[in-house]
Amino acid sequence: MATRDYGQYCGLARALDLVGERWGLLIVRDLLCGPQRFGELQSGLVGIPSNVLTNRLKELEAGGVVERVLLAAPARGTAYALTEAGRSLEATLVALGRWGAARLGDPRQGEVVTAGSFAMALRTTFRPGAARAGERVAYEVRMGDVVVGAIVQDHAVTVTVGALDDPDVVVETGPAIKAVMAGDLTPDEAVAGGAVTITGSKRAWRRFPDLFRI
């Protein structure tokens, strides 16, 4: 929005003015997992030049989507977080992500999975109807150096990056998790076949493909 806009008095055009520039919505996606530092964002948005990230963050901040926050000790320094307006984009991003996921196919040459993208996948596949009232399950899922936490509670999921304090189960996996989420592989088969290693509640892991289903 800083420099060029569509010049239309239209809600969609205004939304695109605010978050529609290149990398914009991916920044919002990554910040849905909680505040992130400049460097964390940069490593999650593979290939983004640092000056472009700087510009986007300034524009998103000016647009009221992102705000700078000071990290408490012991971390120190500044980070970027979504404002309430930014957080309210979540449902829309999930919808758009689901549309794109239907056209995803197999990974292309060179395509990577980042923490933010995997977190997004958990959000898009989460089925609120499958969660039981009063149920609380905390998953820590590890794919290589990508570590995300997903806490299911009150028919909702909260996805964060990094390890959880007290997960019910830690799941170490690779691409095979897609087969589990698609229902092509049962949780037990995945463990037996060595595609997945779990630490913690076997019951929670068996429940995983019910809660997160492609």
Place this chain on the structure above:
Amino acid sequence: MATRDYGQYCGLARALDLVGERWGLLIVRDLLCGPQRFGELQSGLVGIPSNVLTNRLKELEAGGVVERVLLAAPARGTAYALTEAGRSLEATLVALGRWGAARLGDPRQGEVVTAGSFAMALRTTFRPGAARAGERVAYEVRMGDVVVGAIVQDHAVTVTVGALDDPDVVVETGPAIKAVMAGDLTPDEAVAGGAVTITGSKRAWRRFPDLFRI
């Protein structure tokens, strides 16, 4: 997607690869109202250079979002239409448009209202719950040279550009329609004050702010 992509195996990133480039979603927005010719798109997307429109249409076509169709007589020639994949973006665009509309404020200097943007406004403000089962109302709304039709039926609205064959009511209006849709001005007040001229069913016009509510 043709040239550069985000290189992430992520539904959101794939969606942005397909429709996230500049002007992309506005093209989809305008095509939600039905097939359009190149020139119609160009005049609805104020300021888009013709070569950019050409490129976007090619990319959207390659991505399976848009397809070229041949117009039947007497129109002749080719037009661009959404594929099923493109149409399935409607709900998401409405959600994004609603997010942006909440941040729209008053029109800025130079901002225009096009047929596509006004049609989008009708989609975002439509309240399915307010429509009655079996009810069918057809509105033709005119704002200057912008003419759109909105047919409410079966708790859904179909919005098109151009005049309707058999509208229940033709509404000629200006910016004042926003006050009516916001509930700040009743339909009768708007007509009495001269801000709106209606031709046809007064009853249908009185129902308008129930069906389309900001």
Place this chain on the structure above:
DNA sequence: CTGGATCCTCAACGATACTG
């Protein structure tokens, strides 16, 4: 007259180096 293609300019993006 519509539907583009072509050319040029400039701003934004991309890559890398560098600094507080």
Place this chain on the structure above:
DNA sequence: CAGTATCGTTGAGGATCCAG
């Protein structure tokens, strides 16, 4: 670590021209 600076490349913006 968190940006800023610089520079080459790409794509957008704008005008004009060409073909059916």
